Amino acid sequence: MSSPVVTRRLVGAASPDNSGRLWVLYGRLVGPLLAGYLLFDRAFAYLHLPGSPLFVGEMVLGVGAAAAVVSTQYLKGPLRDESIFALLGVFAVWGLIRTVPGVATYQMDALRDAVLWLYCLFAFFVTGALARSPELVDRWISGLSRLTPWLLLWLPFAVILYPLSPSAPSVPFSTVSVLSHKSGSAAIAALLVLGVMWLLPGERSARSRVGWSLMALLVVALAATQNRGGLLGVLAGGAVGLAFLRNRVGLAARVVLVMVVGLGVASLLSLKVPMPGLQGREFSASQLVANVVSLGGKDSPGNLGGTVEGRQQLWTRILDKQIDDGHLVDGSGFGQNLASEVGVLDAGKDTLRSPHNSHLHILARMGIVGITLWIALWVGWYWRMVAGCRRLAREGQQTRRQVGVLCLMTSTAVLVSCFFDPQLEGPQVAALLWTIFGIGVAVTTVRPWFRDRTTP
Structure with missing residues (x-):
């Protein structure tokens, strides 16, 4: 970036040399953690110490928990004021x-299923870190900008190689393939870097942004051939971002033109990625068109409509059982395999534990009480973020505003994609969402626990 976003200024705080070092450590660990998730998705999530039940995300959360105990004063401000x-x-x-x-x-x-709500600790801890060192936002954005070329060069291969994951080597001390990068996660990563390039370009030239944007759109197109949830998430997140841009009509027109021309040429040439022995959906223009058409439901071509119908049947069975058991209000709780209990398993394996929809998973586990809190939480956050971004624009604090818009874009993409994929049950997406939640609160606050360089 061309200039720092923020600098540390905390009323009543101790000297930065004497307190809050664990918060700084947590803030510095979160960046590489999210970078690893963006690059390697589930394979990185399963890196852990041999013989230990703690994975890399939980270990970073442990640092945040230690910081909250040792330097509680930095967390008190956000909790009191927000x-x-x-x-x-x-x-x-x-x-x-x-x-x-x-x-x-x-x-x-039970503890494994509880991560559905437990990962919200990322939101609490990131605000404690920002209360101690607001300049961490600048560090994270700069790091993401440097990561962008590597990310966009790798993600197309990650998406294409994912179908080969069953025959690929596993992450040490686990059964997870090193190629376990889900296409929906890749699409969200592509949207994130698109947002950074156009909202926070720094010193990146317009030509460079256009070139890398085309790579990002390629990632989205490849991911969309395999996952419709990721496609809808990117469209929703992109629409939110465009709503805050002054030249949104022209930019949207250029994006649509590029996508239509590219898809048209690819269709005319019958372009597809050759994958001998591939079982499932092709990486082709025709498959992308079929996926878009399939968003209409069970009358879609091929087996796509059946996939939609199958998921709806799974959701219905789980909710019907919840009602029959008398747990519609308080939920079924955590620990039992919900899919197995209704006679639905994933390819004969005991791996599908939820309704394959994070929002309905919250309803199933935590009942009407939980889903009501969930909806209220995000309605409140979006209300605050939209109002905050408008206020920052009026005050001329453009960098903070753009960070807020980026948070809105990415969170929207994740929340929409979660209707089709249980992404919040894994840290590779949940850590990103909850960290964005905390950053959004920080950059839009009017309270003194987080101040930028211009605050008197």
């Missing part, structure tokens, strides 16, 4: 209440 954290805290407490009864029966399975 009402949205009170709502997030209630959501987390309700998740804890519904988790505890299942621990005795299901043990680690």
